[in-house]
Amino acid sequence: MARQTDTGVALQDFPAGQVTPPSTVVRAEALRKYFHSGAQQITPLDGIDFSVERGEMVSIVGPSGAGKSTLLHLLAALDTPTSGAVYFARNLLQDFREAELAEYRNRSIGFVWQRHHLLPDFTASENVAMPLLVGGEPLEEALRRAREGLGEVGLADRAGQRAGELSGGEQQRVAIARALVNRPVLLLADEPTGDLDERNAEAIFQLIEHLHRSHHLTSILATHNLWLARRADRVLVLEHGKLTSGTEVLAGVGSPAAGIGAPAPGGHA
Ligand code: ADP
Numbered sequence: 001m002a003r004q005t006d007t008g009v010a011l012q013d014f015p016a017g018q019v020t021p022p023s024t025v026v027r028a029e030a031l032r033k034y035f036h037s038g039a040q041q042i043t044p045l046d047g048i049d050f051s052v053e054r055g056e057m058v059s060i061v062g063p064s065g066a067g068k069s070t071l072l073h074l075l076a077a078l079d080t081p082t083s084g085a086v087y088f089a090r091n092l093l094q095d096f097r098e099a100e101l102a103e104y105r106n107r108s109i110g111f112v113w114q115r116h117h118l119l120p121d122f123t124a125s126e127n128v129a130m131p132l133l134v135g136g137e138p139l140e141e142a143l144r145r146a147r148e149g150l151g152e153v154g155l156a157d158r159a160g161q162r163a164g165e166l167s168g169g170e171q172q173r174v175a176i177a178r179a180l181v182n183r184p185v186l187l188l189a190d191e192p193t194g195d196l197d198e199r200n201a202e203a204i205f206q207l208i209e210h211l212h213r214s215h216h217l218t219s220i221l222a223t224h225n226l227w228l229a230r231r232a233d234r235v236l237v238l239e240h241g242k243l244t245s246g247t248e249v250l251a252g253v254g255s256p257a258a259g260i261g262a263p264a265p266g267g268h269a
């Protein structure tokens with residue numbers, strides 16, 4: 001079921017397994033974002049042009065403070081650019097009205113943060129059901145779909161457990177199930193393995209790779225772990241406000257712990 005915007009263009013719903021034009025799921029054009037910190041202007045994004053095609057998994061690497069989160073937030077319409085444009089399919093996000101933006105965030109994209117942002121006193125299934133409830137799904141159906149989602153991330157037996165009682169790796173699995181419960185087109189993940197030890201990071205990355213395929217997702221992952229990043233279809237480097245191909249950076253990657261760069265000047269961890 002394709003919903004139409006005011007301009008008559010389908011806003012979402014790219015039926016799984018079909019090559020449905022337009023094949024570009026997300027596109028940034030001359031994207032700039034400035035912040036002011038005291039008298040200083042910080043420019044994490046200084047003219048970003050890129051697009052991601054349907055079904056692609058793209059990783060964005062760059063030192064801490066380079067602007068990876070800022071970029072993902074703009075793609076997710078969680079923040080607005082200083083100038084430039086973000087398109088979802090052929091739709092300019094800046095043209096969306098509030099209700100359309102809310103629906104875009106709730107249904108078209110799934111967002112996974114470095115820290116899971118679960119509600120610790122609610123059960124795993126209640127946490128996963130949350131986006132469905134926000135979207136008006138009846139409670140029983142929302143919980144049923146949440147349990148199904150938890151099964152997909154290997155946590156069927158933890159559905160009734162409070163999120164705060166789960167391990168870090170399990171909590172991130174719940175967060176991934178929550179991100180995908182509405183069957184989004186686009187998965188955005190911001191350092192999804194950043195808080196985990198090597199073994200859990202590998203397991204979570206494998207899970208994302210599996211779900212990327214089984215959910216026919218288009219995925220954009222920000223990470224400073226080059227070892228994981230290079231498993232994507234395409235690697236882009238964000239540095240000094242620009243996005244470039246990661247081919248050179250990847251040439252020297254040798255160990256699972258390989259990361260990129262020291263924190264950028266004025267950046268934060
Ligand atoms: P990364 O995700 O690559 O670590 P971020 O996107 O979090 O980088 O940050 C990029 C730069 O923008 C950093 O210097 C950060 O301090 C700055 N920054 C991010 N958000 C804000 C904000 N709301 N106000 C001021 N500066 C910000």
